[in-house]
Amino acid sequence: xxENFVGNVSGKIKNTVERGLVKRFAESIGDAHPIxxxxxxGKLSRFGNNIAPPTFPRIxxxxxxxxxxxxxxxxxxxxxxxxxxxxxxxxxxxxCWIEVKDYYEKKGSNGLMGFLAxxxxxxxxxxxxxxxxxxxTIITEAVRxxxxx
Amino acid sequence: MKTLAGLHKDEQLAVTxxxxxxxxxxxxxxASGDFNPIHTVDVxxxxxxxxxxxxxxxxxxxxLAKLFTPYYEEGFIEDYEIRFxxxxxxxxxxxxxxxxxxxxxxxxxxHVIATNQKDKTVIQGKVKFRxxx
Numbered sequence: 001x002x003e004n005f006v007g008n009v010s011g012k013i014k015n016t017v018e019r020g021l022v023k024r025f026a027e028s029i030g031d032a033h034p035i036x037x038x039x040x041x042g043k044l045s046r047f048g049n050n051i052a053p054p055t056f057p058r059i060x061x062x063x064x065x066x067x068x069x070x071x072x073x074x075x076x077x078x079x080x081x082x083x084x085x086x087x088x089x090x091x092x093x094x095x096c097w098i099e100v101k102d103y104y105e106k107k108g109s110n111g112l113m114g115f116l117a118x119x120x121x122x123x124x125x126x127x128x129x130x131x132x133x134x135x136x137t138i139i140t141e142a143v144r145x146x147x148x149x
Numbered sequence: 150m151k152t153l154a155g156l157h158k159d160e161q162l163a164v165t166x167x168x169x170x171x172x173x174x175x176x177x178x179x180a181s182g183d184f185n186p187i188h189t190v191d192v193x194x195x196x197x198x199x200x201x202x203x204x205x206x207x208x209x210x211x212x213l214a215k216l217f218t219p220y221y222e223e224g225f226i227e228d229y230e231i232r233f234x235x236x237x238x239x240x241x242x243x244x245x246x247x248x249x250x251x252x253x254x255x256x257x258x259x260h261v262i263a264t265n266q267k268d269k270t271v272i273q274g275k276v277k278f279r280x281x282x
Contacts, residue, residue: 021180028173028180029211030166033218046222046281053218054226055211058181073185073197077206081230087221 001144002068002103002116010063012095015122017088021059022052029053042090050090054082057133062096062120070116074143078115079136085129094122094130101134111141153220153257153278156249162216162259163246169204169239177208204237209263209272213245216261217278227256227279235271242266247276256280 019039026036031053034041042050088094102117120133156162174188183205186193194202210231217226237243244264251258259276 024176025180025211028176029208029215030173031212031215031218033215033221035218035221051221053211054214054229055207058183058207058211073187077233079230079232080207080210081228082226083228084225085227087225 002100002114005065005068005100006103007100008065008068009099010065010097012097013061013063015060015094015096017052017056017090017092017094019050019090022050022056022090025056025059026053029055036090047087047089051087052090054084054087056088057082057094057096057120057122057131060094060096060120060122062098065098065100068100070137071139071143071147074140074146076138076140077135078138079134081134082131084131088122088130093125095124096120096122113141114139114144153217153223154252154280156252156257158249158252161246161248163244164216165242165244166212167242169237169241169243171202171239174202174204174208174239177205177211181205181207183207199236201238204241206231206233206272209237209243212243213247213261213263213272216245216247217276220278224256224278224280226276228275228277230276231261231272231274233272235265235269237265237271243271250275254280 023037026032098118098120101119105112105114116137118135122131123129178184187197188205247259247261250260256277256279261276262273263271
């Protein structure tokens with residue numbers, strides 16, 4: 001079903017690491033450290049700025065892969081992997097895109113499970129990769145049947 | 150506070166969170182933009198065959214990273230890799246732990262895990278904390 005999408009890439013989308021969103025995100029994971037949310041504290045830090053928590057890219061818009069539709073319900077998040085070259089800085093612009101890395105099926109206790117691996121890239125305004133994020137989503141047989149795919 | 154570089158093999162960072170509340174998950178839905186209703190609406194969780202609403206896996210993964218936040222002047226999380234192993238329900242008491250697996254000149258490798266009050270693993274994985282030169 002999803003095999004045909006492997007290798008497909010979305011267009012790049014510009015995102016801003018917005019101060020207000022970083023604050024809200026840090027608070028929502030119980031990590032309201034001043035390095036994320038206190039402007040003066042950030043200025044005095046080694047970054048001269050505030051930074052964002054490592055799982056913050058969750059909120060970035062990375063565009064979409066043409067024709068690729070996932071069920072709205074019943075997905076299981078299997079794995080998540082981040083790689084950083086440096087922390088994200090509050091206020092900077094990050095260009096994001098996604099690539100379908102892999103799709104395979106495995107027999108499991110709930111029938112034939114589909115595993116979709118998608119990698120997201122984030123680069124700064126100078127074209128340097130700041131982070132990558134790899135997610136494996138599990139699609140159960142019941143869900144695929146309901147979608148008719 | 151001890152520096153991360155001062156930690157040795159098998160030494161640990163750990164914290165136990167307050168019981169998970171619905172408001173925690175409502176806030177995370179809003180902050181992350183993940184509004185899948187199985188995390189906030191009982192009837193949707195039940196329809197999905199779950200005994201109740203469950204936390205976003207990324208909520209737990211996000212929480213765990215805070216073990217490393219106080220050390221931001223020393224380095225940063227270069228690699229953070231998690232496998233979601235079990236569900237987190239309302240009122241669960243989650244303990245987050247990071248244990249030094251290996252020390253190198255450029256960084257420290259940790260095994261990380263989150264467990265519930267029954268000592269069942271909910272997420273586990275690895276962190277490489279990269280030290281600034």
